Amino acid sequence: MRKLYTAFLVLFFLPQFLAAQNENVIARNPDVIVGQLIRTTPPLGKFRKPDGWIDVPVRDENGRIWPDDKRPIPFVPNIYPGQQETTDPALQNVYPKPSSNDGRAARSVTTNFNGMGYTFVNPPDPTICAGPNHIIQMINGGSGAYLKVFNKSGGQVVAQTYLDQITGRGGLGDPIAEYDHIADRFVLMEFANKPENGNQEGLIIAVSQTPDPAGAWNVYFYGYGSTFPDYPKLSVWTDAYYCTTNDFASAISYTGTSAWAFDRAAMLAGNATASAQRFTIGSASKHFSTCPVLLQGNAVPPAGTGGLIAYMQDNVWTSSTTDVDSIGMLEFDVDFVTPANSSISHRASLATAAFKSDICTASRGRCISQPGSTIFLEALQQKIMNQPVYRNFGTYEGIVLTHIVDKGSNISGVRWYELNKTTGNWSINQQSTYTPDNTHRFMPGVCYDNGGNIGLVYNVSSSATSVFPGVRYTGRKQCDPLNTMTYSEDIIIAGAAANGSSRYGDYNHLVADPDGVTFWMTAEWNSTSQWSTRIASFTLDPCTPVCTSPSGLTASAITTNTATVSWTAVGSALSYDVDYKEATSPTWINAATTTTSTAVNLSGLNPSVVYDYRVRSNCATGSSAYSSAQFTTAATPPLCGTPTGLTESAITTNSATVSWTSVPNALSYDVDYKETSSSTWINAATSTTATSVNLISLNAATSYDWRVRATCEAGSGNYATQTFTTAAPPVTCPGPYDVGTNGTTGGAAEIPFNTDVRGAINPRGDNDYYRFVITTPGTVSITLGTLPANYQLALVNSGGATLNTSQNNGTTSEAINNVNLAAGTYYARVYPKGNASSTLCYTLRVTTGTASLPDADMLTRAEAKTPQVKVFPNPANSTLLVNISNFKGTTRLSLFDITGRLVMDRVVQTANSALNISTLSPGTYALRMRNIDGTVSTVKVVKY
Numbered sequence: 033m034r035k036l037y038t039a040f041l042v043l044f045f046l047p048q049f050l051a052a053q054n055e056n057v058i059a060r061n062p063d064v065i066v067g068q069l070i071r072t073t074p075p076l077g078k079f080r081k082p083d084g085w086i087d088v089p090v091r092d093e094n095g096r097i098w099p100d101d102k103r104p105i106p107f108v109p110n111i112y113p114g115q116q117e118t119t120d121p122a123l124q125n126v127y128p129k130p131s132s133n134d135g136r137a138a139r140s141v142t143t144n145f146n147g148m149g150y151t152f153v154n155p156p157d158p159t160i161c162a163g164p165n166h167i168i169q170m171i172n173g174g175s176g177a178y179l180k181v182f183n184k185s186g187g188q189v190v191a192q193t194y195l196d197q198i199t200g201r202g203g204l205g206d207p208i209a210e211y212d213h214i215a216d217r218f219v220l221m222e223f224a225n226k227p228e229n230g231n232q233e234g235l236i237i238a239v240s241q242t243p244d245p246a247g248a249w250n251v252y253f254y255g256y257g258s259t260f261p262d263y264p265k266l267s268v269w270t271d272a273y274y275c276t277t278n279d280f281a282s283a284i285s286y287t288g289t290s291a292w293a294f295d296r297a298a299m300l301a302g303n304a305t306a307s308a309q310r311f312t313i314g315s316a317s318k319h320f321s322t323c324p325v326l327l328q329g330n331a332v333p334p335a336g337t338g339g340l341i342a343y344m345q346d347n348v349w350t351s352s353t354t355d356v357d358s359i360g361m362l363e364f365d366v367d368f369v370t371p372a373n374s375s376i377s378h379r380a381s382l383a384t385a386a387f388k389s390d391i392c393t394a395s396r397g398r399c400i401s402q403p404g405s406t407i408f409l410e411a412l413q414q415k416i417m418n419q420p421v422y423r424n425f426g427t428y429e430g431i432v433l434t435h436i437v438d439k440g441s442n443i444s445g446v447r448w449y450e451l452n453k454t455t456g457n458w459s460i461n462q463q464s465t466y467t468p469d470n471t472h473r474f475m476p477g478v479c480y481d482n483g484g485n486i487g488l489v490y491n492v493s494s495s496a497t498s499v500f501p502g503v504r505y506t507g508r509k510q511c512d513p514l515n516t517m518t519y520s521e522d523i524i525i526a527g528a529a530a531n532g533s534s535r536y537g538d539y540n541h542l543v544a545d546p547d548g549v550t551f552w553m554t555a556e557w558n559s560t561s562q563w564s565t566r567i568a569s570f571t572l573d574p575c576t577p578v579c580t581s582p583s584g585l586t587a588s589a590i591t592t593n594t595a596t597v598s599w600t601a602v603g604s605a606l607s608y609d610v611d612y613k614e615a616t617s618p619t620w621i622n623a624a625t626t627t628t629s630t631a632v633n634l635s636g637l638n639p640s641v642v643y644d645y646r647v648r649s650n651c652a653t654g655s656s657a658y659s660s661a662q663f664t665t666a667a668t669p670p671l672c673g674t675p676t677g678l679t680e681s682a683i684t685t686n687s688a689t690v691s692w693t694s695v696p697n698a699l700s701y702d703v704d705y706k707e708t709s710s711s712t713w714i715n716a717a718t719s720t721t722a723t724s725v726n727l728i729s730l731n732a733a734t735s736y737d738w739r740v741r742a743t744c745e746a747g748s749g750n751y752a753t754q755t756f757t758t759a760a761p762p763v764t765c766p767g768p769y770d771v772g773t774n775g776t777t778g779g780a781a782e783i784p785f786n787t788d789v790r791g792a793i794n795p796r797g798d799n800d801y802y803r804f805v806i807t808t809p810g811t812v813s814i815t816l817g818t819l820p821a822n823y824q825l826a827l828v829n830s831g832g833a834t835l836n837t838s839q840n841n842g843t844t845s846e847a848i849n850n851v852n853l854a855a856g857t858y859y860a861r862v863y864p865k866g867n868a869s870s871t872l873c874y875t876l877r878v879t880t881g882t883a884s885l886p887d888a889d890m891l892t893r894a895e896a897k898t899p900q901v902k903v904f905p906n907p908a909n910s911t912l913l914v915n916i917s918n919f920k921g922t923t924r925l926s927l928f929d930i931t932g933r934l935v936m937d938r939v940v941q942t943a944n945s946a947l948n949i950s951t952l953s954p955g956t957y958a959l960r961m962r963n964i965d966g967t968v969s970t971v972k973v974v975k976y
Contacts, residue, residue, distance in 0.1 A: 056378040062309035067252045069304040071200045076190045077246030087175035091153040107286045109317035112351045119440045120465045122385035127468040128520040145186040147565035154535035158565045160554040161211040162545045168209045176203030177222040181245050199251040202228025208266040216243040221266045233260045239299045250302045267324035270332050274324040274339035288315035293366040311376045317349040321415030328544045331424040338365035342420045346389040356383045380458040387437040389414045391444045398534045400472045401495035405530035418539035423480045429453045434478040444472040462514040471497045477542030483574040484510030487551040489542045500527030501558045511575035525557045525566045532561035547581045548657030579651035587663035592639035598631035605649035615642040640667040672742045672749030680756040685732035691724035698742035708735040733760040760870045775799050782934045785880045794870035800862040809854050811881030816846040820872030826861040900969035901961040907974035910950040919943035924962045
């Protein structure tokens with residue numbers, strides 16, 4: 033009876049006794065380690081292996097390469113007399129039907145693809161983290177930890193790369209990848225290679241500078257002296273990044289376990305000496321391979337809640353007969369300002385259903401059989417698996433965690449727990465061992481979604497059931513009966529071969545997507561005798577409709593200090609919450625609460641700054657997880673430059689085209705003009721994007737000013753101004769021979785004899801040449817009258833030599849009289865001495881002293897004389913065929929209009945020629961033939 037009463041007291045008061053230990057402070061005044069910001073990386077999306085980089089071998093197929101081949105002595109818990117269970121009392125006894133019949137259509141594997149492959153080392157230790165748009169996987173390689181960044185469809189964003197190539201510091205592996213839901217950042221960790229880090233053991237942690245993992249990262253090193261921090265596990269919490277390590281002195285013997293707190297805010301800000309604090313929590317069996325609890329989701333723990341660290345206690349590990357199998361919780365309260373205020377305490381010790389923590393007694397727990405192989409895989413027994421997960425559901429807080437147990441007969445099963453807390457302390461809400469058959473299930477990962485549903489992923493293998501190492505999963509809805517995984521087991525990837533090494537792995541990883549409903553996992557499996565890794569995602573159907581996170585996040589109308597963010601409406605949403613912040617800040621700024629709009633204007637921003645913004649839906653069932661995106665505000669625009677290269681073209685009497693060289697950053701241009709004598713500007717163009725403008729309705733022979741300025745985002749620049757003068761009205765000189773400007777002998781018009789020719793000097797400085805042909809030697813006189821200015825007269829031969837001149841001063845008429853000329857071509861040259869007039873005409877006349885028929889009678893002679901040249905057809909429209917009956921060699925054909933103006937001049941070498949007259953106006957013309965022997969013949973031609 034006394035024994036029964038004693039047992040009753042123990043059972044009755046045990047929970048109270050255990051609760052009384054919850055607040056026991058283990059230690060105060062932690063070690064403070066000053067971190068080193070060893071590098072800010074270039075963007076990983078543009079990363080290339082550094083030139084000359086040597087990958088130092090640090091691992092082989094047996095694990096880490098140790099100096100002098102001194103490997104750590106495996107830790108084996110002390111075993112004391114006590115009850116060692118043969119059958120697990122928490123076994124789940126009822127399992128759902130196969131997935132094809134379980135009636136849960138919403139459960140599905142949404143993504144499933146191979147991760148990084150075999151790297152010639154054991155174990156791979158796969159780990160994963162998931163952000164809004166990317167996932168990062170890490171595994172062990174021969175020179176430390178590999179990483180690879182994928183998009184959510186499995187596409188490569190950053191290629192497989194050693195972390196130490198990016199960080200610049202040698203690493204050893206045992207990687208952990210985490211996503212910080214609150215800050216929207218990624219965190220990667222591996223332990224350091226002592227010879228490459230100042231001969232110090234330690235940890236290397238990289239924190240992304242932005243939500244894009246392909247961007248730049250801040251890299252920190254935390255030195256640990258000569259103590260090797262083995263099996264590091266990392267978690268995200270509100271006030272710190274927490275970590276646990278198994279410590280080995282001189283890398284060969286276990287000395288205890290440490291708990292770390294890294295200054296999260298300082299690391300997110302890129303502080304050069306972001307510190308860490310460390311407590312040694314002892315070398316008891318229960319503290320070996322503890323694991324920090326990961327915060328997931330955007331709902332944070334209550335204020336003052338420190339980082340939580342979970343451990344497991346097997347009753348056979350202590351000599352006390354009152355100890356029972358339990359799950360324990362430590363709390364690390366950190367004060368980075370005053371480290372003396374920091375402490376680590378027992379938060380809870382919760383009695384569980386009895387379990388047997390070792391699967392078998394083989395060295396290193398080599399208990400997992402494989403079909404057709406004598407190699408047994410290490411079970412990774414007697415430790416909390418990577419990693420416990422925390423969520424705040426509003427009405428309660430929850431933690432899920434897992435480890436493996438012997439279900440009986442040395443078969444590994446998965447023990448999982450859900451801890452709850454409303455007020456006061458933690459308690460076990462439910463627990464169970466999942467093992468629907470005699471296949472080994474080991475290296476599990478467990479996680480919540482935002483509805484309180486629980487996903488469970490694990491490896492399988494068994495020679496007894498002919499199952500090669502592969503990956504499976506199950507789950508339960510929050511509203512399902514307690515202590516039960518209600519989803520049927522489903523296969524993520526089935527193994528096809530036995531692994532060639534017993535060092536199969538130290539952990540897998542299961543995490544939640546920021547969308548709150550998707551689970552992401554990575555684990556190893558075997559298609560051959562060498563391991564592979566797998567990445568997959570899946571969802572569980574909720575108890576009530578899920579409040580979906582908004583999609584289609586877009587930023588528009590971005591200026592230097594404003595932006596509009598918008599998103600696609602969610603069908604079940606009643607309203608939305610919107611926050612924003614600078615990407616480098618840990619603090620969100622509220623932009624809208626319970627807005628019913630799907631767009632919000634942000635103002636008061638800073639130029640050239642990357643901003644994060646996030647939106648969540650509010651539904652009748654609660655709020656969704658946030659969806660996040662980024663934008664960059666516009667840079668402060670440079671001052672607008674002044675246009676250069678001002679040019680005028682196509683100037684007429686009443687129009688001109690003004691143009692300029694484009695100005696960098698100009699959005700448009702304004703153009704004005706005015707008469708130089710006027711004070712009033714006239715607008716020609718406003719906000720034109722062209723670099724030229726046509727000015728019209730101008731006055732002839734008038735000086736005009738014009739100006740142009742550029743308009744940029746920063747405003748309008750200065751005007752550039754220039755002047756031009758419109759053309760004078762064209763000269764109208766009476767008479768049929770207004771020949772205009774012909775400044776060279778080659779452009780000279782052929783004029784008739786004994787006829788007044790009218791012309792004008794335009795522009796000033798021009799020469800007017802007139803050609804006449806002497807066929808019979810004789811005398812010629814040339815007169816120049818009606819002069820508007822001091823003009824000169826010269827007689828020039830065909831070689832360009834001046835034969836005679838007349839150079840009277842002023843407007844006195846000029847004359848060259850009775851010059852004897854041989855047969856040939858000559859020119860009368862008219863040119864100004866000083867000023868000229870473009871509007872007043874002079875009169876030129878070449879008079880012959882012979883009795884030959886004047887050229888003015890050309891058409892009459894053409895009709896009267898028997899032609900030596902024939903044309904046909906006549907009349908003609910386009911082509912005139914010419915036949916010279918007495919052709920004697922080179923012949924000149926000249927075509928004159930009714931006014932005597934030369935309209936065509938050709939030299940031919942044959943008796944038959946064709947002239948193109950299609951461009952001539954209809955009318956009567958005279959075709960004159962001058963043969964090489966001086967023979968001249970003229971014929972009348974009609975163009976219709």
